[in-house]
Amino acid sequence: MEYRRLGASGLKLSALSFGAWVTFGNQFDRGEARELIAQAFDAGINFFDNAETYANGEAERIMGDVLADLRLPRDAWCVSSKVYFGAHDHPAPTQKGLSRKHVIEACEQALRRLRVEHLDLYYCHRPDPDTPIAETVGAMDTLIRQGKVLYWGTSEWPAESIAEAARIAAERGWYAPSMEQPEYNLLHRERVEVEYAPLYASLGLGTTIWSPLASGLLTGKYADGIPTGSRMATPGYEWLARRMTSAEGQARLARARRFTTLAVELGVKPAQLAIAWCLRNPHVSSVILGASRPEQLRENLGALAVSEQFDAPTWDRVAAAAA
Numbered sequence: 001m002e003y004r005r006l007g008a009s010g011l012k013l014s015a016l017s018f019g020a021w022v023t024f025g026n027q028f029d030r031g032e033a034r035e036l037i038a039q040a041f042d043a044g045i046n047f048f049d050n051a052e053t054y055a056n057g058e059a060e061r062i063m064g065d066v067l068a069d070l071r072l073p074r075d076a077w078c079v080s081s082k083v084y085f086g087a088h089d090h091p092a093p094t095q096k097g098l099s100r101k102h103v104i105e106a107c108e109q110a111l112r113r114l115r116v117e118h119l120d121l122y123y124c125h126r127p128d129p130d131t132p133i134a135e136t137v138g139a140m141d142t143l144i145r146q147g148k149v150l151y152w153g154t155s156e157w158p159a160e161s162i163a164e165a166a167r168i169a170a171e172r173g174w175y176a177p178s179m180e181q182p183e184y185n186l187l188h189r190e191r192v193e194v195e196y197a198p199l200y201a202s203l204g205l206g207t208t209i210w211s212p213l214a215s216g217l218l219t220g221k222y223a224d225g226i227p228t229g230s231r232m233a234t235p236g237y238e239w240l241a242r243r244m245t246s247a248e249g250q251a252r253l254a255r256a257r258r259f260t261t262l263a264v265e266l267g268v269k270p271a272q273l274a275i276a277w278c279l280r281n282p283h284v285s286s287v288i289l290g291a292s293r294p295e296q297l298r299e300n301l302g303a304l305a306v307s308e309q310f311d312a313p314t315w316d317r318v319a320a321a322a323a
């Protein structure tokens with residue numbers, strides 16, 4: 001495993017990490033989660049990503065139970081939560097968003113579900129237009145000073161809002177955001193490569209990126225339709241399948257097809273090539289993997305070796321195939 005600094009912070013995260021979205025509490029329960037977390041930790045993964053909204057808190061409960069049950073040393077791994085969407089199908093107005101009340105209560109609830117005394121990373125899962133940014137930054141600062149959170153950050157915030165949060169923190173002597181969690185893959189590059197470009201040097205921003213396989217599209221598994229048991233066939237995720245059948249989705253599928261054809265030509269698994277391509281971006285602190293089965297995680301861990309395997313012109317061909 002390779003370890004990278006989270007932006008300008010001193011925290012070293014594994015370059016590949018492991019997340020719970022869709023899988024934990026939807027596709028499987030504690031038994032499978034235990035196998036996958038143990039497999040990930042044994043491979044050197046030290047960051048496990050979660051959120052209050054994943055399976056309405058059940059994903060955090062499962063991860064917390066498994067991490068406690070495995071008795072892994074608490075100082076050898078990091079766990080995250082994210083606040084914004086709430087942990088209910090129909091959250092009350094105070095059970096969602098980025099108000100001081102919800103940011104602090106959601107943290108307390110995540111600590112209990114994850115069975116830890118602090119969250120290593122805590123994210124604002126989306127921007128909240130109904131809460132002043134200063135209120136949210138102040139709540140995060142409070143949690144850090146209370147020892148309940150170590151590093152805070154954002155997910156899918158516009159660059160100007162991240163910069164504003166950092167400016168408010170600097171003015172008031174509060175803890176500034178350390179990281180952002182954006183989508184980043186061969187089919188979705190703009191925000192990480194262009195919009196956030198000024199923030200890496202000016203704020204020392206780290207990134208823990210999500211959906212490196214575009215929810216599985218870049219494995220080639222959807223080339224001939226939706227396979228049984230896949231994410232797009234999972235109850236509750238029909239919106240993902242609908243997105244794929246739209247005109248824009250069909251164009252993405254065509255790009256994924258061209259990419260998988262090149263992967264076959266290069267003699268590597270498409271999933272490994274897609275994840276390896278994300279790893280090559282030096283502004284990526286950690287690539288968060290998702291896996292519904294141990295074989296997938298095993299295959300995806302092979303991306304570390306693939307990222308060293310090709311020369312620059314070949315990587316240009318990879319990007320061009322998916323463009």
Ligand SMILES: NC(=O)c1ccc[n+]([C@@H]2O[C@H](COP(=O)([O-])OP(=O)(O)OC[C@H]3O[C@@H](n4cnc5c(N)ncnc54)[C@H](OP(=O)(O)O)[C@@H]3O)[C@@H](O)[C@H]2O)c1
Pocket residue numbers: 018019020021022023027049050125155156181182209210211212213214215216219221229230231232271288289290291292293295296297299300
């Ligand atoms: N901050 C945010 O807003 C946000 C949003 C989304 C995700 N995330 C985080 O990022 C993590 C990763 O995102 P993601 O799960 O969307 O990542 P992804 O890598 O794009 O998709 C993972 C899914 O693709 C399929 N897959 C993975 N490896 C495969 C392989 N080798 N062969 C065939 N299929 C394979 C599996 O689904 P099936 O087997 O079910 O098809 C797996 O669950 C999440 O767990 C979550 O922690 C954050």
